[in-house]
Amino acid sequence: MQMKPGKLKSTLHFQFWVSLFAFLSHRSVPGKIMEQVIKEIICKHLDGNEVIRNSQHGFVKNKSCQTNLIAFFDRITSLVDKGEAVDVIYLDFSKAFDTVSHDILIDKLGKYNLDRAMIRWVHNWLDNRSQRVVVNGAKSCWKGITSGVPQGSVLGPVLFNIFINDVDIGIESTLIKFADDTKLGGVATSLEDRDIIQNDLSKLEKWSEVNRMRFNKEECKVLLLGRNNQFHTYKMGSDCLGKSMAERDLGVIVDHKLNMSQQCDAVAKKANMILGCINRCVVSKTREVILPLYSALGRPQLEYCVQFWAPHFKKDVEKLERVQRRATRMIKGLENMTYEARLHELGLFSLEKRRLRGDMIAVFKYLKGCHKEEGENLFLLVSEDRTRSNGLKVQQRRFRLDIRKKFLTVRVVKYWNKLPREVVESPSLEIFKNRLDRHLSGMV
Numbered sequence: 001m002q003m004k005p006g007k008l009k010s011t012l013h014f015q016f017w018v019s020l021f022a023f024l025s026h027r028s029v030p031g032k033i034m035e036q037v038i039k040e041i042i043c044k045h046l047d048g049n050e051v052i053r054n055s056q057h058g059f060v061k062n063k064s065c066q067t068n069l070i071a072f073f074d075r076i077t078s079l080v081d082k083g084e085a086v087d088v089i090y091l092d093f094s095k096a097f098d099t100v101s102h103d104i105l106i107d108k109l110g111k112y113n114l115d116r117a118m119i120r121w122v123h124n125w126l127d128n129r130s131q132r133v134v135v136n137g138a139k140s141c142w143k144g145i146t147s148g149v150p151q152g153s154v155l156g157p158v159l160f161n162i163f164i165n166d167v168d169i170g171i172e173s174t175l176i177k178f179a180d181d182t183k184l185g186g187v188a189t190s191l192e193d194r195d196i197i198q199n200d201l202s203k204l205e206k207w208s209e210v211n212r213m214r215f216n217k218e219e220c221k222v223l224l225l226g227r228n229n230q231f232h233t234y235k236m237g238s239d240c241l242g243k244s245m246a247e248r249d250l251g252v253i254v255d256h257k258l259n260m261s262q263q264c265d266a267v268a269k270k271a272n273m274i275l276g277c278i279n280r281c282v283v284s285k286t287r288e289v290i291l292p293l294y295s296a297l298g299r300p301q302l303e304y305c306v307q308f309w310a311p312h313f314k315k316d317v318e319k320l321e322r323v324q325r326r327a328t329r330m331i332k333g334l335e336n337m338t339y340e341a342r343l344h345e346l347g348l349f350s351l352e353k354r355r356l357r358g359d360m361i362a363v364f365k366y367l368k369g370c371h372k373e374e375g376e377n378l379f380l381l382v383s384e385d386r387t388r389s390n391g392l393k394v395q396q397r398r399f400r401l402d403i404r405k406k407f408l409t410v411r412v413v414k415y416w417n418k419l420p421r422e423v424v425e426s427p428s429l430e431i432f433k434n435r436l437d438r439h440l441s442g443m444v
C-alpha cells in the first residue's frame, strides 16, 4: 500500500529517546537497547504510514508463513478451478541479507521520510557492524564493507523489509514475500498471459540489477499448475528457469496438484524419528514425561502450517494419526487401551479433530481477529437475518475441482456456518477457543 500523506504526523521522537536513555544511564545508550528503541520507532512509522506492502508476510505483525501460503494459494487454486493454467515462479535471491547495499538502503529510508538523525545512526550502525563481523571472521580487509544487514539482529529484518519493499512496483502477476522468499504467480493459459509473466520476470531482473541483489537463477524454479498447462519456459536474462513438479515453499512441500501426500510423508517421517528418540532416551514413560515431550517436539511437526496443507486423502490422514497413536501408546499403563480410550484418558483430541479446531480458529482470526485485513480478501459474509444462522455466516464459493474443494477457504464453510451462535460471537480468541473446545468435545 502507498503512503498516505495525511498520516505523516509521526515526526520521530528519536532525539527524545536518545536523550532520555543517556540521562537515565548517565552514559551513551548500550547498542542492543538502542537497536530495540530504533526498531520500535521505525516500526511505528512504517505501520502508521502503511509503508510495507501487503505482499510482505515476513517479520510483519499479524502475518506468518501460513498467512502467506493461504493468501497466495487461495488465488492460485481459484484460478486453476476456473480451468486456467497457472505458473508459479519461486524466486531465489543469492544471500539476500548479506548483499543489501547500505547506500541504497539509506537512500530508501530517506524516501520513506524517516528522521535524518536516525538514518545517520542506522548508517553508522550498519557500517560499523559489518566491519566487526568481518574482523571477527579473521579477515583483514577493512575497506569497502558497504553491504549486508545482520539477520540475527533486532533491526536487520526490519531494514531488509524496507529494502525489498519496492520489488513489487510494476508487477502485474500476484507477488508475495516472506522476507526474501519471493514467489510470483499468474494465469498462463494464453500466449498473452505468459508474456505478462515473462515481462514481470524481466522487471524483477531489472530490480535486481538496480538494487545489486542477485538472483540465484539455477535455484529459481517454475511450478506448473492446471490441466491445460503449456509447460512454457521462462527466462531471466539469458538463463532459462528450471521446471519443477514439487517445490518446498516456506518449509511445506507443494506439488503441482496441491496433492499433499509428499508433505504428509515428510512430516510423519520426521515426527516418527523424534518419537523414536524420545522412546530411546527417556527412561520414565509416565504421562507427565511423555506427553509434554510429544506435545512440544513431535506434534508441532505434524501441525506446522497444517491449515494450509491439511491432508486430502484417507491414507494420509491415517498416516499422520498413526504418529499420535504411537506416542500415546508409549505411555505406561495405557498400552492395552484403544486409541480412543487413550485420547479420552489423556484429554486429547485426535489430530483430525485438532485440524478442524485449527480451521475454525483460523476462520475466527480471519473474520474477527488479528487476520481481519487478510480475511477480507478470503471470505465473503452472507448478509441475511435468518434467526437460524450463527450471525457470521460465510458464503460458500463455487468449486469444481478437488484442488479448490479441499482448500481452507472452501472446506471450512460448512463447518463454520454450523457452529452455534454462542461460539461464533465470542468476544475474544481465548473465549472462542474455550467455547469451541466445549462444542467439539460433545461431537463424536
Ligand SMILES: *[C@@H]1O[C@H](CO)[C@@H](O)[C@H](O)[C@H]1NC(C)=O
Binding pocket: 124, 125, 128
Ligand atoms: C562507527 O564508526 C565511526 C567511524 O569509525 C564512528 O565515528 C562512529 O561513532 C561509530 N558508530 C557507532 C554507533 O559505533
Ligand SMILES: *[C@@H]1O[C@H](CO)[C@@H](O)[C@H](O)[C@H]1NC(C)=O
Binding pocket: 257, 259, 260, 261, 262
Ligand atoms: C499424490 O501424490 C502421491 C505421491 O507423490 C502419489 O503417489 C499419488 O498417486 C497422488 N495422488 C493423486 C490423487 O494424484
Ligand SMILES: *[C@@H]1O[C@H](CO)[C@@H](O)[C@H](O)[C@H]1NC(C)=O
Binding pocket: 333, 334, 335, 336
Ligand atoms: C497389557 O496386556 C498384556 C498382554 O495381554 C499384559 O501382559 C500386560 O500386563 C497388560 N498391561 C496392562 C498395563 O494392563
Ligand SMILES: *[C@@H]1O[C@H](CO)[C@@H](O)[C@H](O)[C@H]1NC(C)=O
Binding pocket: 047, 061, 062, 369, 370, 371
Ligand atoms: C494486529 O492485530 C491486532 C489484534 O487484532 C490489531 O489490534 C492490530 O491493529 C493489528 N496490527 C496490524 C499492524 O495489523
